[in-house]
Amino acid sequence: MTETEFEDWLGPDGPLARAVPGFAPRVQQQRMAAAVAEALRERHTLVVEAGTGTGKTFAYLVPALLSGQRILISTGTRHLQDQLFHRDLPVVREALGLPVQVALLKGRANYLCQHRLSVTRAEGRLAAREQIDQLAAIADWAGRTRSGDIAELTAIGEDAAIWPRVTSTADNCLGSDCDWFGECHVLRARREAQEAEVVVINHHLLFADMALKEEGFGELLPSVDALIIDEAHQLPATASQFFGSSLGSRQLQELARDAVAEYVREAGSASGLPDTAQRLENAVQDVRLALGRGEQRAAWKQVAASRPLQAALRTLAEQIEALAAQLEAQAPRSRGLDACWRRALALREQLRQSTETPPADHVHWFETHRRSFRIQLTPLDIADLFRARRQALPDTWIYTSATLSVNGSFSHFAARLGLDDPVSLQLDSPFDFARNALLYLPDAMPDPNSAQYVQRVLEVAEGVIEAACGRTFLLFTSYRALHEAARRLRGRCPFPLLVQGDAPRSELLERFRELGDAVLLGTSSFWEGVDVRGEALSCVLIDKLPFASPGDPVLQARIEALRKRGGNPFVEEQLPHAVITLKQGVGRLIRDVDDRGVLVLCDPRLTSRSYGRVFLDSLPAMRQTRDPGEVLAFFGCRPAALARR
Numbered sequence: 001m002t003e004t005e006f007e008d009w010l011g012p013d014g015p016l017a018r019a020v021p022g023f024a025p026r027v028q029q030q031r032m033a034a035a036v037a038e039a040l041r042e043r044h045t046l047v048v049e050a051g052t053g054t055g056k057t058f059a060y061l062v063p064a065l066l067s068g069q070r071i072l073i074s075t076g077t078r079h080l081q082d083q084l085f086h087r088d089l090p091v092v093r094e095a096l097g098l099p100v101q102v103a104l105l106k107g108r109a110n111y112l113c114q115h116r117l118s119v120t121r122a123e124g125r126l127a128a129r130e131q132i133d134q135l136a137a138i139a140d141w142a143g144r145t146r147s148g149d150i151a152e153l154t155a156i157g158e159d160a161a162i163w164p165r166v167t168s169t170a171d172n173c174l175g176s177d178c179d180w181f182g183e184c185h186v187l188r189a190r191r192e193a194q195e196a197e198v199v200v201i202n203h204h205l206l207f208a209d210m211a212l213k214e215e216g217f218g219e220l221l222p223s224v225d226a227l228i229i230d231e232a233h234q235l236p237a238t239a240s241q242f243f244g245s246s247l248g249s250r251q252l253q254e255l256a257r258d259a260v261a262e263y264v265r266e267a268g269s270a271s272g273l274p275d276t277a278q279r280l281e282n283a284v285q286d287v288r289l290a291l292g293r294g295e296q297r298a299a300w301k302q303v304a305a306s307r308p309l310q311a312a313l314r315t316l317a318e319q320i321e322a323l324a325a326q327l328e329a330q331a332p333r334s335r336g337l338d339a340c341w342r343r344a345l346a347l348r349e350q351l352r353q354s355t356e357t358p359p360a361d362h363v364h365w366f367e368t369h370r371r372s373f374r375i376q377l378t379p380l381d382i383a384d385l386f387r388a389r390r391q392a393l394p395d396t397w398i399y400t401s402a403t404l405s406v407n408g409s410f411s412h413f414a415a416r417l418g419l420d421d422p423v424s425l426q427l428d429s430p431f432d433f434a435r436n437a438l439l440y441l442p443d444a445m446p447d448p449n450s451a452q453y454v455q456r457v458l459e460v461a462e463g464v465i466e467a468a469c470g471r472t473f474l475l476f477t478s479y480r481a482l483h484e485a486a487r488r489l490r491g492r493c494p495f496p497l498l499v500q501g502d503a504p505r506s507e508l509l510e511r512f513r514e515l516g517d518a519v520l521l522g523t524s525s526f527w528e529g530v531d532v533r534g535e536a537l538s539c540v541l542i543d544k545l546p547f548a549s550p551g552d553p554v555l556q557a558r559i560e561a562l563r564k565r566g567g568n569p570f571v572e573e574q575l576p577h578a579v580i581t582l583k584q585g586v587g588r589l590i591r592d593v594d595d596r597g598v599l600v601l602c603d604p605r606l607t608s609r610s611y612g613r614v615f616l617d618s619l620p621a622m623r624q625t626r627d628p629g630e631v632l633a634f635f636g637c638r639p640a641a642l643a644r645r
Contacts, residue, residue, distance in 0.1 A: 032059035036064070047422045051431075057084065171251070206221075277323060436594075471518070497518070527585040548574065
């Protein structure tokens with residue numbers, strides 16, 4: 001179909017305009033729809049950057065449903081996956097009047113496992129009263145749900161500790177040996193996906209199968225005609241995670257707990273094997289302690305020679321071996337114990353691989369949190385790996401996001417994924433940034449490495465918060481700056497203050513919208529995927545240009561590899577990544593056609609360094625100022641807030 005034909009489908013008198021209240025025809029949306037239709041027809045690769053407000057979801061759904069092809073759509077997160085399947089897809093399908101069969105498919109950890117629910121209830125050992133109540137609620141819901149999708153049970157948070165006890169993973173699933181195999185929610189979801197014409201998944205599930213880590217639809221990928229990848233800017237990072245390997249403390253702790261639960265269920269005894277499992281859990285904790293205090297993300301070589309760590313790892317290996325030996329003896333008792341034995345053998349091998357010298361083309365690193373750790377092997381470059389996997393799959397791939405280009409070029413994105421000469425299309429936002437937005441670059445900002453920098457940022461922040469009457473996001477590039485800002489603003493800010501970490505992200509955002517005059521402080525997780533429309537969010541302040549930490553082990557290794565090849569790490573890796581991240585943060589400000597707001601970028605390098613122009617040229621065109629008086633005039637408030645700062 002041509003762009004002219006999509007004017008009918010997506011125009012002022014089209015079916016979407018009749019079906020969607022407030023639908024506004026957009027030339028950019030029609031152009032994208034035509035480009036997607038052409039890619040589906042000609043079977044080629046298309047990369048589309050669709051600026052905020054383009055309506056990219058409808059722009060790919062309409063041609064996808066009209067094409068009659070079998071299509072797989074992958075989104076960045078489970079939340080977006082649910083939104084697409086439960087809200088956007090039904091609207092478009094009904095508006096077009098097409099009886100297209102659709103399906104939603106998630107990773108197995110998103111579905112209730114009847115076997116693990118039974119084991120957990122029989123074991124009767126939960127850490128807190130809250131978990132006991134949650135387990136009772138899950139058991140009640142289990143008798144009513146058809147899909148088994150844990151997102152249905154909204155009263156229990158996605159990150160609740162009870163969920164791993166009642167869901168399965170590829171490690172602990174019993175497969176066809178399970179007593180509930182015929183009633184398995186994962187199998188039902190897979191069957192529906194096999195029969196559907198449009199299947200909605202997420203990037204983690206896509207790469208789990210591409211990396212040959214069984215997650216449930218290995219036969220589905222090759223059978224589709226095309227793949228549409230939304231939020232495609234997240235793809236390189238997700239691919240790096242799944243094309244590598246890792247061993248985490250949680251895997252070991254879950255093995256110990258599952259082994260005890262299966263043993264108690266079969267033997268009715270709490271001694272013997274449970275004692276061995278407890279020693280394994282203790283050994284896991286000792287490795288965490290040997291890795292040092294606080295949260296870290298560093299190269300493995302920094303700790304590999306530590307004698308306490310080596311001793312702790314030897315003990316861990318011995319305890320895995322001891323548990324494996326006991327499980328081998330108990331394995332004939334039940335399918336669950338047999339599965340635990342096989343997991344122990346696999347984790348023993350993973351521990352060996354995770355602590356030995358890695359392949360030359362991988363980065364060996366670790367990260368620690370308060371009570372957990374993970375040892376990672378990450379490929380330096382995933383372009384060849386991704387290209388090789390794609391060769392066995394359909395030719396038609398459509399990648400889209402609001403942030404894929406750097407200064408008008410898609411070369412960085414294409415190179416990261418090994419895309420050879422894709423067709424590309426850049427569509428600017430239809431929103432009137434020139435009229436509705438103001439970019440404020442504060443004067444007299446010290447160097448970002450200065451000890452006084454955060455203090456000066458907060459002086460600017462207090463002024464714009466007052467001028468905006470609250471209604472502000474303060475986005476930081478580090479937790480240190482976030483915490484310093486929180487300490488300073490508590491008790492001083494005259495508006496409600498919401499700080500990342502004080503409550504779940506969804507709760508903070510809901511309170512921000514309801515309050516209407518709040519100030520929210522956040523770091524990386526608030527830079528994207530956050531949609532606050534209307535006057536509640538009228539100002540976004542970003543403290544620094546979001547260059548990745550130079551101490552990040554994966555970035556360090558990539559920089560060194562680029563240098564060895566004669567490349568320019570800053571131009572080829574660090575700058576493009578920072579530009580795309582900044583565009584994500586800036587995208588929080590204007591979310592609807594009538595939104596107005598001020599963007600405050602505090603980093604003086606935007607004008608003092610030559611590369612600053614790359615950042616500015618990559619942002620929507622808007623009026624710039626260094627005059628605080630213009631900020632006051634924009635908000636139409638009294639001239640006291642910024643003038644004295």
